[in-house]
Amino acid sequence: MDLWxxxxxxxxxxxxxxxxxxxxxxxxxxxxxxxxKVPFDFVLSxxxxxxxxxxxxxxxxxxxxxxxxxxxxxxxLISASCMLAIGLMGAWEExxxxxxxxxxxVVFCSIIGIPLGxxxxxxxxxxxxxxxxxxxxxxxxxxxxxxxxxxxxxIGNVSGVxxxxxxxxxxxxxLTNLGIRQVRPDMVEAARAFGAxxxxxxxxxxxxxxxxxxxxxxxxxxxxxxxxxVVSSMISVTGLGQxxxxxxxxxxxxxxxxxGLGIVFLAVVIDRVSQSFGxxxxxxxxxxxxxxxxxxxxRSKILKN
Amino acid sequence: MSNAQIECRDLWKIxxxxxxxxxxxxLKDNLTKEEVRDQFxxxxxxxxxxxxxxxxxxxxxxxxxxxxxxxxxxxxxxxxEPTSGQIHVxxxxxxxxxxxxxxxxxxxxIGMVFQHMALWPHxxxxxxxxxxxEVRDVPYEARREAAIKALExxxxxxxxxxxxxxxxxxxxxxxxxxxxxxxxxxxLLMDEPFSALDPLIRRxxxxxxxxxxxxxxxxTLFITHDLDEAIRMGDHIAIMNDGEIVQIGTPEEIxxxxxxxxxxxxxxxxxxxxxxxxxxxxxxxxxxxxxNKTIQTGAELSAIIDCFLDDQEPLTVVDPDGNSxxxxxxxxxxxxxxx
Numbered sequence: 001m002d003l004w005x006x007x008x009x010x011x012x013x014x015x016x017x018x019x020x021x022x023x024x025x026x027x028x029x030x031x032x033x034x035x036x037k038v039p040f041d042f043v044l045s046x047x048x049x050x051x052x053x054x055x056x057x058x059x060x061x062x063x064x065x066x067x068x069x070x071x072x073x074x075x076x077l078i079s080a081s082c083m084l085a086i087g088l089m090g091a092w093e094e095x096x097x098x099x100x101x102x103x104x105x106v107v108f109c110s111i112i113g114i115p116l117g118x119x120x121x122x123x124x125x126x127x128x129x130x131x132x133x134x135x136x137x138x139x140x141x142x143x144x145x146x147x148x149x150x151x152x153x154x155i156g157n158v159s160g161v162x163x164x165x166x167x168x169x170x171x172x173x174x175l176t177n178l179g180i181r182q183v184r185p186d187m188v189e190a191a192r193a194f195g196a197x198x199x200x201x202x203x204x205x206x207x208x209x210x211x212x213x214x215x216x217x218x219x220x221x222x223x224x225x226x227x228x229x230v231v232s233s234m235i236s237v238t239g240l241g242q243x244x245x246x247x248x249x250x251x252x253x254x255x256x257x258x259x260g261l262g263i264v265f266l267a268v269v270i271d272r273v274s275q276s277f278g279x280x281x282x283x284x285x286x287x288x289x290x291x292x293x294x295x296x297x298x299r300s301k302i303l304k305n
Numbered sequence: 306m307s308n309a310q311i312e313c314r315d316l317w318k319i320x321x322x323x324x325x326x327x328x329x330x331x332l333k334d335n336l337t338k339e340e341v342r343d344q345f346x347x348x349x350x351x352x353x354x355x356x357x358x359x360x361x362x363x364x365x366x367x368x369x370x371x372x373x374x375x376x377x378x379x380x381x382x383x384x385x386e387p388t389s390g391q392i393h394v395x396x397x398x399x400x401x402x403x404x405x406x407x408x409x410x411x412x413x414x415i416g417m418v419f420q421h422m423a424l425w426p427h428x429x430x431x432x433x434x435x436x437x438x439e440v441r442d443v444p445y446e447a448r449r450e451a452a453i454k455a456l457e458x459x460x461x462x463x464x465x466x467x468x469x470x471x472x473x474x475x476x477x478x479x480x481x482x483x484x485x486x487x488x489x490x491x492x493l494l495m496d497e498p499f500s501a502l503d504p505l506i507r508r509x510x511x512x513x514x515x516x517x518x519x520x521x522x523x524x525t526l527f528i529t530h531d532l533d534e535a536i537r538m539g540d541h542i543a544i545m546n547d548g549e550i551v552q553i554g555t556p557e558e559i560x561x562x563x564x565x566x567x568x569x570x571x572x573x574x575x576x577x578x579x580x581x582x583x584x585x586x587x588x589x590x591x592x593x594x595x596x597n598k599t600i601q602t603g604a605e606l607s608a609i610i611d612c613f614l615d616d617q618e619p620l621t622v623v624d625p626d627g628n629s630x631x632x633x634x635x636x637x638x639x640x641x642x643x644x
Binding site: 184186187189190191192193194195196197200204205208209 | 382384408409410411412413415416417419420421423424425426427436437439440441484488494
């Protein structure tokens with residue numbers, strides 16, 4: 001062998017190892033992964049049945065009202081027109097499926113990501129260990145783990161949620177960690193000085209003060225989940241992504257465009273609504289949430305009578 | 306010490322991973338701050354501090370930034386763990402106390418005011434002030450009532466449902482004070498409470514606090530970097546430098562008898578007219594006949610100078626029983642004024 005071309009030979013057969021390992025896991029531990037699917041399946045099918053099962057106009061009204069409540073009248077109007085556009089283009093059913101996948105993903109990313117972020121903010125060593133995993137999850141091309149996911153979890157919408165979950169989890173962990181670390185130390189010290197326990201300090205001072213940053217993380221997670229819609233449609237996840245994929249496959253530009261526009265409109269709505277959840281009370285003029293939006297409107301009507 | 310509310314004995318704080326080893330070495334070889342830093346990579350925060358604060362008095366700790374005064378005061382409610390030494394607060398030993406008792410002590414016995422207010426911006430004033438009660442699960446109505454009372458005492462009655470950022474700096478620090486007083490603690494720790502305020506507001510708050518303090522008689526540990534403030538507020542003053550307490554005394558003792566150059570440097574610019582008293586500067590009578598021009602013991606230097614405005618005859622100092630105890634010449638008065 002020529003010493004100059006030493007790397008012509010594959011010295012470390014990583015590919016073969018991974019394949020063997022994966023086959024071994026699939027044949028011995030598939031039941032574990034099927035069990036992991038259960039909670040995802042539960043939340044997803046519940047959401048999907050509700051969103052697609054409800055009459056279209058009712059859903060349109062609900063989304064408009066939620067947007068109005070979250071971000072004021074202007075956001076209500078923007079959301080109504082975006083959703084109306086989706087409906088008129090004939091992508092309503094698909095957009096509801098995509099919405100339910102994204103929401104499921106957000107639920108699990110928050111449930112798992114926020115506590116991880118809190119622990120990471122409290123323990124430096126945990127944070128150092130966690131960081132490379134988050135980097136890996138964010139940077140490894142999603143096509144790479146698409147196949148193993150299919151082998152372990154099979155195809156379908158639930159697997160789509162899991163793929164999306166892996167990709168979208170890091171921002172919420174990172175920003176929760178950052179948010180908690182950025183709380184002014186004298187705020188925490190004051191809480192301790194008045195006799196608060198660690199838990200009380202976390203819930204009454206640190207989490208509320210970190211909330212705008214945490215919500216920015218949730219918003220990022222949502223955006224990343226949306227960007228996975230088309231990729232995950234390759235493992236036969238239905239919804240807007242599938243429209244795009246099918247359009248590309250058949251060179252049907254019309255169908256692809258409708259799907260693409262649908263994703264854009266849906267993204268605008270979800271992004272704006274989730275961003276306005278993160279606005280601090282100070283910037284809302286110190287009004288309680290029930291004093292604004294449609295609920296505030298109703299409340300003032302009722303209180304007047 | 307029978308009536309000491311706060312007492313610290315031989316308190317040391319060394320920051321860093323090797324603090325225990327550094328502690329032993331310091332005790333053995335009496336290392337300086339720099340030697341501790343170079344040999345053990347540790348920072349000496351507080352060096353062998355001992356002091357006691359009597360019930361109802363205001364005890365000022367004065368020093369420049371980095372002198373360890375904030376570190377020292379945080380040992381009293383153990384926001385900072387001492388490396389070695391004893392802390393007694395209100396009859397309880399704090400340095401060995403278990404976590405639940407410590408939390409109770411912080412919530413019930415010690416109120417704290419912070420330099421930058423440290424009010425929680427997401428809570429209304431009522432919720433800020435009632436926090437100490439909230440963490441002890443006091444019901445809402447009682448908390449609200451205590452908050453109303455505490456805010457009233459600070460002239461902030463109408464603001465209970467507003468948020469801290471709607472208030473000016475001076476008002477915010479009054480909220481800080483109200484928060485410290487809400488649980489009616491025996492002890493107040495004040496960490497440079499008025500330093501971040503402009504001079505006029507600072508003066509007002511000092512007066513308001515002195516008035517309140519005369520009424521409530523809280524034992525107060527007051528941190529400041531301003532000797533004028535320390536003299537105005539304190540019954541006793543401890544002066545700190547490089548983590549060490551250099552001198553403890555009444556304002557008059559500190560000003561008239563500074564222990565070393567460091568303290569003398571501080572005292573230089575301080576006006577003595579209301580600090581120095583007749584008995585401090587009088588000379589013994591030594592057979593001299595008492596003059597008709599008399600002044601009571603305890604009279605301030607300003608009053609003595611007033612007596613010399615018309616003529617320059619020496620003054621005779623008399624005690625409350627009418628006995629002549631000494632005399633003051635104009636020279637002595639002017640020397641005392643110069644310092």
